[in-house]
Amino acid sequence: xxxxxxxxxxxxxxxxxxxxxxxxxxxxxxxxxxxxxxxxxxxxxxxxxxxxxxxxxxxxxxxxxxxxxxxxxxxxxxxxxxxxxxxxxxxxxxxxxxxxxxxxxxxxxxxxxxxxxxxxxxxxxxxxxxxxxxxxxxxxxxxxxxxxxxxxxxxxxxxxxxxxxxxxxxxxxxxxxxxxxxxxxxxxxxxxxxxxxxxxxxxxxxxxxxxxxxxxxxxxxxxxxxxxxxxxxxxxxxxxxxxxxxxxxxxx
Numbered sequence: 001x002x003x004x005x006x007x008x009x010x011x012x013x014x015x016x017x018x019x020x021x022x023x024x025x026x027x028x029x030x031x032x033x034x035x036x037x038x039x040x041x042x043x044x045x046x047x048x049x050x051x052x053x054x055x056x057x058x059x060x061x062x063x064x065x066x067x068x069x070x071x072x073x074x075x076x077x078x079x080x081x082x083x084x085x086x087x088x089x090x091x092x093x094x095x096x097x098x099x100x101x102x103x104x105x106x107x108x109x110x111x112x113x114x115x116x117x118x119x120x121x122x123x124x125x126x127x128x129x130x131x132x133x134x135x136x137x138x139x140x141x142x143x144x145x146x147x148x149x150x151x152x153x154x155x156x157x158x159x160x161x162x163x164x165x166x167x168x169x170x171x172x173x174x175x176x177x178x179x180x181x182x183x184x185x186x187x188x189x190x191x192x193x194x195x196x197x198x199x200x201x202x203x204x205x206x207x208x209x210x211x212x213x214x215x216x217x218x219x220x221x222x223x224x225x226x227x228x229x230x231x232x233x234x235x236x237x238x239x240x241x242x243x244x245x246x247x248x249x250x251x252x
Contacts, residue, residue, distance in 0.1 A: 009046060010246070011043070023061030024243070026057060033076065045227070057195070130186070137155065138152075196244060202241060231245055
């Protein structure tokens with residue numbers, strides 16, 4: 001008989017200090033940003049059971065592209081729709097990513113846009129296995145003891161000294177397909193996972209993120225406080241981009 005775990009989580013999302021609009025979105029326990037024109041900060045926490053076969057995801061609408069906030073909203077809305085009908089699936093992230101890509105392309109065509117896209121970083125907890133999928137540069141981490149380890153793969157063009165363009169993203173019209181990074185593995189009680197947009201890591205770095213997690217988890221802070229602290233530090237450190245984070249911990 002498969003074990004059932006409790007997944008505690010905290011989620012936070014902020015527009016930052018520079019941008020006028022928030023191109024980030026997320027899907028977390030049936031919640032996401034419903035109104036792309038509402039730039040109020042979002043902070044919440046909760047718990048789900050591994051038997052619910054849930055997915056956690058962050059989406060970063062592509063900066064410089066038309067309607068990045070619409071692309072990330074389409075991704076979040078479609079994820080919510082898909083998860084409602086997930087009972088017949090075990091691992092479903094690849095199928096979900098294909099649907100997200102198609103829906104964003106449809107929306108782009110409806111708006112007569114050349115390109116509209118978003119990154120995706122997703123984790124699915126299914127019984128005693130974790131599935132990871134990402135496209136773009138929104139990272140996924142696992143905290144191993146006190147060390148933050150990236151378990152996703154960045155898709156950026158090589159050879160750039162500044163911010164490199166993405167080589168993979170949702171909304172790609174590439175005839176060869178999306179081809180996201182996919183991985184799987186076991187998880188256990190005490191494991192901590194983090195999904196975030198690059199508005200977090202570009203501002204505070206992996207070491208800063210690691211330090212906050214270790215300190216606040218050690219002090220047993222509530223998960224909404226942990227998530228809020230992370231995006232607030234990103235804002236205080238410059239806040240040049242939108243910042244979104246989801247922190248998950250596996251409990252018995």
